[in-house]
Structure formats: structure tokens, C-alpha cells
Amino acid sequence: MADHVLIEHIALYEGYEVTLQGWVYQKTGKGKLQFIRLRDGSGIIQCVVFRPNLNNDDLFNEVKALGQESSVRVTGKVKKEDRAPGTPGGYELDVSQIEIIQAAHEYPITPKEHGIEFLFDNRHLHLRSKQQWAVLRIRATIKRAMQEWLDNNGYINMDTPIITPSAAEGTSNLFEVGYYDETAYLAQTGQLYNEANIFAFGRVYCFGPTFRAEKSKTRRHLSEFWMIEPEIAFCDLDQLMDIEEQFVSYIVQMVLTHRAPELAVLERDTAALENVQPQFPRISYDEAIERLQALQAAETDPERAEMLKIEWGDDFGSPHETALTQQFDKPVFVYGYPTAIKAFYMEPWPGRPEICKSVDLLAPEGYGEVCGGSERMSDPDKLIDAIKAHDLPLENYDWYVDLRKYGSVPHSGFGMGLERTVAWICGIQHVRQTIAFPRTVSRMRP
RNA sequence: UCCUCGGUAGCUCAAUGGCAGAGCAUGCGGCUGUUAACCGCAGGGCUGUUGGUUCGAGUCCAACCCGAGGAGCCA
Numbered sequence: 001m002a003d004h005v006l007i008e009h010i011a012l013y014e015g016y017e018v019t020l021q022g023w024v025y026q027k028t029g030k031g032k033l034q035f036i037r038l039r040d041g042s043g044i045i046q047c048v049v050f051r052p053n054l055n056n057d058d059l060f061n062e063v064k065a066l067g068q069e070s071s072v073r074v075t076g077k078v079k080k081e082d083r084a085p086g087t088p089g090g091y092e093l094d095v096s097q098i099e100i101i102q103a104a105h106e107y108p109i110t111p112k113e114h115g116i117e118f119l120f121d122n123r124h125l126h127l128r129s130k131q132q133w134a135v136l137r138i139r140a141t142i143k144r145a146m147q148e149w150l151d152n153n154g155y156i157n158m159d160t161p162i163i164t165p166s167a168a169e170g171t172s173n174l175f176e177v178g179y180y181d182e183t184a185y186l187a188q189t190g191q192l193y194n195e196a197n198i199f200a201f202g203r204v205y206c207f208g209p210t211f212r213a214e215k216s217k218t219r220r221h222l223s224e225f226w227m228i229e230p231e232i233a234f235c236d237l238d239q240l241m242d243i244e245e246q247f248v249s250y251i252v253q254m255v256l257t258h259r260a261p262e263l264a265v266l267e268r269d270t271a272a273l274e275n276v277q278p279q280f281p282r283i284s285y286d287e288a289i290e291r292l293q294a295l296q297a298a299e300t301d302p303e304r305a306e307m308l309k310i311e312w313g314d315d316f317g318s319p320h321e322t323a324l325t326q327q328f329d330k331p332v333f334v335y336g337y338p339t340a341i342k343a344f345y346m347e348p349w350p351g352r353p354e355i356c357k358s359v360d361l362l363a364p365e366g367y368g369e370v371c372g373g374s375e376r377m378s379d380p381d382k383l384i385d386a387i388k389a390h391d392l393p394l395e396n397y398d399w400y401v402d403l404r405k406y407g408s409v410p411h412s413g414f415g416m417g418l419e420r421t422v423a424w425i426c427g428i429q430h431v432r433q434t435i436a437f438p439r440t441v442s443r444m445r446p
Numbered sequence: 447u448c449c450u451c452g453g454u455a456g457c458u459c460a461a462u463g464g465c466a467g468a469g470c471a472u473g474c475g476g477c478u479g480u481u482a483a484c485c486g487c488a489g490g491g492c493u494g495u496u497g498g499u500u501c502g503a504g505u506c507c508a509a510c511c512c513g514a515g516g517a518g519c520c521a
Contacts, residue, residue, distance in 0.1 A: 028480040
């Protein structure tokens with residue numbers, strides 16, 4: 001038998017004596033009987049220390065005095081016990097030996113309530129808390145599922161540069177960095193580079209951190225966030241939506257299969273997630289505006305009615321996205337946005353130049369946009385006109401235009417924000433909890 | 447950048463303009479089934495900063511700093 005076992009595998013060891021190593025997550029006691037909830041990173045289990053069983057009164061007194069987050073190694077017999085709390089739970093360790101590695105005192109994060117500011121000042125410790133543990137384990141599974149699906153479907157993983165000379169979509173929200181004698185910017189997207197990559201590899205994706213210097217203070221924004229960006233040659237807008245819905249469904253189903261205990265810790269309603277299977281509803285921007293205007297007309301609360309006000313040509317605000325997604329029990333595609341409110345590189349709609357072949361995927365339950373994508377412009381002359389119309393420096397895009405000169409094909413791609421996806425699947429309110437060390441407009445430490 | 451709310455013990459919060467309080471955490475003592483245990487005792491304060499009004503300011507006024515929620519922008 002291994003020298004120690006993981007708590008997540010504890011059910012396999014019922015009736016056996018095992019050694020666990022970890023940290024005191026919580027402790028209660030009743031005289032000669034002490035209950036330690038031990039965490040080891042894989043789960044939490046209750047360890048029962050009964051003085052006569054330990055047969056060492058000095059050691060027992062030290063155990064009684066152990067503070068939260070003390071590190072220990074415990075040995076004992078695994079017992080099935082319905083009263084035992086924990087994750088997975090239902091088992092406890094009847095302790096016969098305990099080795100105190102370090103007795104910790106005055107751990108600042110107690111089992112009682114704390115404020116946001118305090119918790120994020122102590123984020124390096126906050127990560128040990130059960131909810132954060134569950135969220136970040138689910139995040140790791142989501143990342144894995146994303147890459148697994150793409151790797152299994154013929155996509156090549158490419159790494160795109162983080163230091164870039166110019167913007168893909170507007171310059172106001174870029175982080176500037178010095179680059180020898182020049183000014184460079186932290187990447188907002190790898191998309192333009194992936195458009196070059198598909199002509200070499202057919203289907204590619206990049207996955208890494210991206211940076212937006214938006215002064216946004218909302219539950220949906222981070223200054224540094226992770227985005228996965230697939231790009232596909234010989235792919236039109238309809239095919240892109242087919243890909244997105246398979247991709248998103250796969251991710252959600254993998255989390256349901258592999259992270260049930262973590263979803264339970266978060267008290268996530270899994271029925272809503274089980275429903276995330278193809279097909280997703282697809283509505284045009286025109287139809288979305290009509291639906292929103294109908295909702296607005298029916299709204300009795302004047303304040304909410306004012307917030308829902310929208311005209312053709314406007315971009316959706318978060319109240320609009322929320323109202324729209326509440327009409328469906330699955331993620332919903334909205335396609336064909338006005339060209340004026342989208343980035344320069346999107347293919348115009350045939351016969352309707354005022355709209356473009358763009359599509360956003362809106363998550364249900366008010367979580368908003370999780371994927372943004374489009375069919376890319378494939379004609380070099382129209383692309384040059386679009387770059388000029390957006391006042392972007394043509395000399396920075398010469399290579400990008402070049403891609404349309406040598407075997408241009410219809411191609412499409414999308415970006416999916418990891419943190420928003422994690423927030424949605426976990427059912428939590430704020431994206432700052434979905435990454436270990438969030439960077440926001442008001443926080444860079446720890 | 448704008449709107450709203452907040453800043454008091456390590457933490458979460460109380461305190462009609464009139465003695466600075468509680469719970470948790472910490473320390474000591476008690477308890478054989480605890481689940482954010484419980485019981486007893488103890489220590490713990492530049493009330494965000496600066497100025498003003500007042501006999502008297504945690505409380506009222508002004509400016510500033512910090513944070514939260516929302517808007518805009520976005521994934």
C-alpha cells in the first residue's frame with residue numbers, strides 16, 4: 001500500500017488503516033473527543049481523535065490546541081459513517097497516530113463571514129477555502145475539456161504572441177509596454193495570427209492570457225483573462241455555430257461527469273447544465289431587437305423599461321443580454337450584428353452590407369456573452385477599405401491583407417472567455433473567483 | 447468616467463450629537479459524536495485622512511483616499 005492516500009479515493013480503503021497528510025481545515029471537540037476536518041487538496045475528511053485510542057496524553061493536548069491550517073500526518077482506520085461531513089463525505093478516519101508537522105496559530109480566514117476586500121487581500125490563503133477549491137478544480141477540468149475536444153477534432157494548438165505592435169479591435173483599452181525603442185501592447189487576442197496559422201494547418205487554436213485595460217468594474221470583467229480561440233479554414237458562419245455548440249456542450253458534459261462533488265460543494269443546479277446539448281437556438285440580431293422591444297413594451301416597471309430600451313443599430317447592454325437569455329433554457333446564438341458595432345475584419349452579409357456575419361453565444365441564467373465569433377473577411381480589397389474606415393494603420397496589417405492574396409478561402413473563428421465560462425458553469429456571481437490571482441482595475445496584489 | 451452604498455477591535459457588524467459595544471478569532475479552564483459546537487474567565491480601539499460646526503462628533507458639513515454594487519465598454 002502507498003505510504004499515504006488521497007482523500008478523494010478514501011472510499012476504496014474502507015476498513016483499512018491508511019495515512020493521510022494535509023491541513024486542519026476545521027476542528028471541533030468535546031473533551032476527550034476531537035473532530036478534525038482534514039484537507040489534502042483532493043478532498044476533505046473528518047478525522048476522529050479519541051484520547052484513549054491515541055494513548056498519549058501530551059500529544060492529545062497538542063492536538064486539542066491545533067489551530068486552523070496546522071499541517072499534520074494522520075494514521076487510522078477508514079470507517080463508513082453517515083454523520084461524517086466532508087468532500088466526498090460519508091467516511092471518517094478513526095485516528096490511531098498523528099504527527100504534527102507544524103502547529104499553526106491565528107489563521108486569518110475563519111469559518112465565519114468575511115468581506116470581499118479582506119478575502120482578496122488574503123487570496124493566497126483564501127484559495128484553501130472549500131468554495132474556491134471547488135471552482136478552481138472545475139476551471140482545470142474546463143481547460144482540459146476545451147483542449148481535449150479541439151485536439152480530438154483535428155485542431156492544432158498554436159501559440160500566438162503576447163507582445164504585439166497594434167490593436168485588433170480599438171486601441172483605447174490596451175496595456176502599453178516598452179519594447180526596446182518602440183511602444184508595444186499586450187495582446188487582446190491571437191486571432192489575426194491564427195488566421196495566418198490556418199493557411200498552414202487548416203484548423204488551429206490558441207489558448208492563453210489576454211489583456212484589456214478597460215476600466216470596467218463589473219462582475220464580468222478582468223484586466224487579465226484567459227481566452228481560447230479556435231480558427232477554421234473553409235468554414236462559414238453556419239458551420240461555425242455547429243462547431244461552437246458541440247464544443248460548449250462537450251465542456252459542460254465533461255464537468256458534470258468529472259466534477260460532481262465540486263458542483264455539490266457549490267450547490268450548483270445541475271439540471272440547467274444537463275440541458276446544454278445541441279441544438280442551441282439561433283436568432284438573428286433583427287429578431288433579437290424585436291424580442292427586446294416586445295419585452296420593453298410589456299415591462300410595467302418604468303425603471304426596468306428604461307434599461308431595456310433599444311433601437312436597431314444599438315449594441316446589447318447587460319440588461320438586454322439577461323432579458324434575452326431568460327427566454328431560453330439553453331445558450332442562444334445571436335448572429336448578424338450591425339457592421340458598425342463590430343470589429344473591422346468581419347465578412348459583410350451578402351446583399352445586406354449594414355450587417356455582418358458575426359455571432360455571439362449568450363449563456364443562460366444571465367451569464368451573458370461567453371463566445372464571440374465571426375466569418376472573417378476574405379476579399380483583400382474589401383479588407384483594406386475596412387482597415388481604412390476604422391482608422392487603423394495599414395502598414396501594421398500588410399501581412400494580414402497578404403493572407404487574402406494567396407489562396408483566400410472562407411474562414412471563421414471564435415473566442416471563448418475562460419473565466420466567464422467557469423462562472424456560468426459554477427453558478428457563481430463574479431469572475432474574480434474563477435482565477436487564482438485575479439487582476440482587476442482595482443487589484444494587482446497578491 | 448458617471449450613479450448608488452460603505453469604511454468602528456484580527457474578522458463580521460452594532461452604537462437618538464452625550465462613558466466605545468457584541469459575536470467570531472486569540473489565551474486559560476470544562477465537556478465521549480461535533481457539523482460555522484457549547485459553557486465559564488481574560489486580553490484586545492489613532493472610529494479611513496485632513497479640516498470645519500458644536501459645551502461635546504464614530505454620528506452633522508466639506509474635500510480627499512480606499513472598497514463594493516451598477517452603467518458604459520467588452521470575452
